[in-house]
Amino acid sequence: MQFALTEEQDMLVETVRRFVEEELYPHEALVEKTDEVPDNLAAEIKRKAIELGLYAANMPVEVGGGGLDAVGLALLERELGRANYALQMVVARPSNILQGCTGAQRERWLLPAVRGDRVDCLAMTEPGAGSDVRSMKTKAVRRHDAKLGDSYVINGQKHFISHADKADFIILFAVTGTEETKRGPRNQISGFLVDKDTPGLTVRPGPHALSHRGYHNCELYFDDCVVAADQLLGEEGKGFDLMSEWLGATRLTVAATSVGRARRVMEETLAWAGQRKQFGQPISQFQGVSFPLADLAVELEAADLLTLRAAWLLDQGKATDADFAMAKLAASEMLGKLTDRAIQTFGGMGLMDTLPIAGWWKDARVERIWDGTSEIQRLIIARQMLRPREGR
Template identity: 60%
Template sequence: MHFGLSEEQEMIVSTVRRFVETEIYPHEAEVERTGEVPQELAEHLKSKVQEMGFWACNFPEEVGGAGLSHLDFTLVERELGRGSMALTHFFGRPQNILMACEGDQRDRYLLPAVRGERMDALAMTEPGAGSDVRGMTCTAARNGGDWVVNGTKHFISGADHADFFIVFVATGVDETPKGPKKRITCFLVDRGHPGFTVRDGYNSVSHKGYKNCILEFDDCRLSDAQVLGEVDGGFEVMNTWLYATRLTVAAFCVGRARRCFDLALEYAAERRQFGQQIAKFQGVSFQIADMITEIDAADLLTLNGAWRLDQNLPANREIASAKLYASEMLARVTDTSLQIFGGMGLMDDFPIERFWRDARVERIWDGTSEIQRHIISRDLFRPLGA
């Protein structure tokens, strides 16, 4: 077995890491303080990424993307994980689900997104339906040949910068032996469409500047041309294109954990107490050893999930394991790093307290830790008929 990276992959890693260090790090403190990314800075970052040839690098070359493999793209996400999400958002990775676009949808949504002319946002979560996708109450009903949508979405990341939205809505109910089962359809909705409003969301303590928004639909009329995939086929497009997004979270967690670890390692080597470096105390050195072991384990789990996707091997359980372990690992690493820094770790003189706050959400979005455990255990028990 060979775990090394190819020369091309090493170049991808070094290029993206250099971008994060030179273009992202210098602006993090200000974004954290204000909770805003200036439009001029956002456009600068987009321009730099396009010059580098990395915009929409997760899309195939046939539509204008860089055509990176799942493994290559996971390496990109891992390096971006080192930086502020509010800023790396403008590295430009449109939702792969746009590959389901057909006909005019390709010219209106897919290709402009790949070229960086339009930005998208994914809308699934509702106030009363997070992990329970079939519990959504935002509905679309037929009326005069159109669909009339009513309801609310919230926690919609990146909606403040989005030009259009990929929205999942309930479009009917089937009666089954296990009770009512909602049918789900995916729609493409432009910002400013009549009956559709985007407003500010909640003030989160995690990832300042990377905003969540609330979407409101009030008798919003949509045509069949705005259906992505098939009517009532929302779960099919979701399962085809979205389940691998959990790898993005896992990769982010690995990258962020390595940055946090590097700071803790350097601090432990320099900080002196009782006449010596604190790295010489077993209580600290063993914590350092545990952190790097967990980071490496999460890294390998994540890269394995990406590799399996590239080999067309079943990867649902492996991806769930990577997301579960990496997100919980990040929580432990940030907490331990803060402990090593002591009281200064809670001060904004260092980014440790920010990493600590940011880490908490990783165990929630893109499927909670409990959902990942459910996916893993179901995959193991299903072949046994249990």
Template identity: 60%
Template structure:
């Protein structure tokens, strides 16, 4: 493995960081204090992101994206991750890769408009009674002639309030397995405005202000067969095939925020005077900086190695689970220590540290909790010896 960045990768890192600092940082305080991301601001930044070539950069070149390999994409995500989540995710959108699984007609209707910035998507899996246990979902899709009828509720659905359509996973039947009956899952495209489909306000969230979640309700929502994404009853396979790297994306954005927090801590430790000297000269502070930097380096190596292996076709679920687990728990540690070094000022919203600290909490929950990641890792270790 070569650890240096290519000239192209360095250019992408520099371009993305410059965009984040110039176009996103200035609006962070507004979003944090109001909890709202203005529509006109979204459109303004979106236009600049498209012009800079940063919009939908996760998509392959043959469909109009930047065609980044996984490792380069993670470097790009790391830089975007420095900013308020609502700003970088909503204004510099990365459409879900699962759109690539659509038919040619579905690509024309959903994928290409998302890449051009004309539409946006949201992904709906989680239910009030089924979070990490997707096979336990109760929301259902029943075939009625050539149509499908959807019923049930999804919640914690990110940015569904501004999305033009949802990619919804529904229980569409049952099958026998070694552990008894389990749900078959089918994925559907559901457009806003479809009769029987309602988007309601979600919950107020301590993390990622301005980045909303919604409750999706389906009440005899009728869809034609053309709205099925992938094969009937194969929604789980579609998700596993196209959504695997999202854990690495979470890890990469955590790296960016941790690096920003560490930078503030280093600067403050070098400038703040107490007892006649810089506080960074006290071991109680300097050792914190050393531990923060070491944890950040370890997490970065794990995320980037997993991204590199993804491109080689050798990545395992264990690799991605380890990377996600380490990066998210590292961010919580670094954010907390950065605030401790700043003392009371670290909790004031004049600095981004209290936001980074709050935002860090959700990272250990979404895209698979830390407990789920540990389960994946431990099962892989035990399976190797017949456990």
């Protein structure tokens, strides 16, 4: 069993780490203060990321992407995760689901997203449908017009849609029908590619979030919004198949970025504990300070290994939803505990906005919620554990 990174992987980590420290860290204070990434700054970061080959690193080489495998992508996400989220998301990883584009869709949406000419966002969540995606109410009704051809009329609302304010188009999931199951009727979900300037679509700022300054959530309103039939992504009613094929590993992103941020928090906390003196000695000499950090160091390394293991299994075609869930659960919960312990170690200074500690603490809280809450991750893990034994 080989745990060491390859020479190529080491070079990737070094390149991304240097980019983060030189191109992203210097602008964090500005973004934290203003809650915005200025357009000119975003353009410059994007340009440099493209030059280094870091932009669209998750996309295949044949469409112009970086072609990283799952382990390489986890390493990239881990290093980018050290930085302010709004800044590191400028180094875009277009949604993998765009690989489901066919025909003219590739030229209109996939390839521009890979080049950095257009930015996508993913719209699934609704006020009454978070983790329970099938309970969404946004509907797309197919219609036929003798002159205009086939199209879909979309009505409904989405919320908590990340960076829709910066996106050029939306990967939308909506109800297109129902099907009968043993448990009764169930919504059939379909995917659509919707340009943000489409009539009938309104994008509004969402409620102000405490986590991730500069990275905004939005609300989307569809009022008789008409899209052509060729904007259907995949087959009608097969939206869940698309999600399973392309979106299953998104929880690895949360796990990897949580590990990266945790390493930065740990480094800063250890440095503080080593130089901060009380009662004539560094506070790191007190077991009340050092022992909790030792416990969290164990959890950090375990989360890192679980994340890389899940990525490796994905590359081997053997990963399960439980593997991704374990990585996300371990990493996000660990980050929450570590940032809380960092505040305790820094004491009163940890809550002051002159240091980034309180910001990291606030940012960490959302990681246990988005891309599936910790409770959902436990449900996924438990189901996989118990399914073989059910009925015995």
